[in-house]
Amino acid sequence: SSVSKQTYAQRAAQHPNPAAKALLETIERKRTNLSVSVDVTKQEDFFRIIDTVGPYVCLLKTHVDIIEDFEPSVIERLKELSQKHDFLIFEDRKFADIGNTVALQYSAGVHKIASWSHITNAHPVPGPSIISGLKSVGLPLGRGLLLLAEMSTKGSLATGVYTEEAVRMARANRDFVIGFIAQRRMDGVGLREGESTPDEDLLILTPGVGLDTRGDGMGQQYRTPREVIVESGCDVIIVGRGIYGKDNGANVEAVRAQAERYRAEGWKAYRERVDI
Numbered sequence: 001s002s003v004s005k006q007t008y009a010q011r012a013a014q015h016p017n018p019a020a021k022a023l024l025e026t027i028e029r030k031r032t033n034l035s036v037s038v039d040v041t042k043q044e045d046f047f048r049i050i051d052t053v054g055p056y057v058c059l060l061k062t063h064v065d066i067i068e069d070f071e072p073s074v075i076e077r078l079k080e081l082s083q084k085h086d087f088l089i090f091e092d093r094k095f096a097d098i099g100n101t102v103a104l105q106y107s108a109g110v111h112k113i114a115s116w117s118h119i120t121n122a123h124p125v126p127g128p129s130i131i132s133g134l135k136s137v138g139l140p141l142g143r144g145l146l147l148l149a150e151m152s153t154k155g156s157l158a159t160g161v162y163t164e165e166a167v168r169m170a171r172a173n174r175d176f177v178i179g180f181i182a183q184r185r186m187d188g189v190g191l192r193e194g195e196s197t198p199d200e201d202l203l204i205l206t207p208g209v210g211l212d213t214r215g216d217g218m219g220q221q222y223r224t225p226r227e228v229i230v231e232s233g234c235d236v237i238i239v240g241r242g243i244y245g246k247d248n249g250a251n252v253e254a255v256r257a258q259a260e261r262y263r264a265e266g267w268k269a270y271r272e273r274v275d276i
């Protein structure tokens with residue numbers, strides 16, 4: 001049956017990439033398809049939010065380069081919280097350069113992303129060489145890559161033929177590319193006459209999710225978990241400000257309540273989709 005009708009457990013059992021398999025297993029074990037994006041600039045806020053939302057997420061999304069008081073111990077603490085709460089880590093780095101440069105950006109510098117981030121992502125704009133570059137670093141470490149096939153923003157240029165080519169690039173690299181940042185399921189997108197992909201399972205992780213507003217006045221567009229999971233067939237909802245609010249998550253109980261709420265909405269939508 002089509003991937004979107006299968007359970008996360010069924011998909012985990014079949015997935016060839018270790019990071020994708022671990023993500024699907026975590027989703028099933030914790031009964032959550034929620035990823036929280038922790039976009040705050042101070043360590044203190046960052047770790048308070050993570051320790052609060054940890055029990056409710058399968059995947060914790062970071063922009064590690066926005067942390068002002070970054071030091072190497074941030075990574076050690078992030079790894080400890082990932083163990084404590086049983087979630088994977090996704091550094092939303094959006095690589096976009098030539099293969100040689102992205103391999104250096106991924107492995108080296110201050111952040112050494114490949115050494116701790118189970119999943120990262122890249123813009124397909126340079127073509128397939130961006131995958132080769134990142135793969136040379138990430139594949140031996142068992143990492144997974146998402147391609148940005150679409151974006152949530154108003155006026156995004158990632159549409160049409162660009163999106164189709166992104167899907168073809170992923171299909172040609174299924175050992176390392178585990179899916180997409182996108183707004184809808186990509187099964188069948190970009191297939192040429194006579195092509196079929198019966199055993200393909202490319203995950204869809206979807207930002208631009210909010211229950212209380214439709215946008216942020218800076219181009220972001222929000223849809224509900226049900227629109228994303230049921231109507232568009234996506235696998236993971238990514239929520240930032242909808243969970244930690246406008247005050248960097250100062251109110252711990254409010255953050256916990258929102259994380260529980262989005263987890264429940266995302267899981268209910270999944271059960272509706274697969275009919276369980």
Ligand code: 5FU
Nearest residue numbers: 037039151152181207208220239240241
């Ligand atoms: F690729 C994308 C995209 O298309 N839209 C996004 O919003 C990534 N994002 C990220 O998801 C963005 O960089 C933020 O980290 C997060 C959304 O945060 P929000 O507070 O839920 O709007």
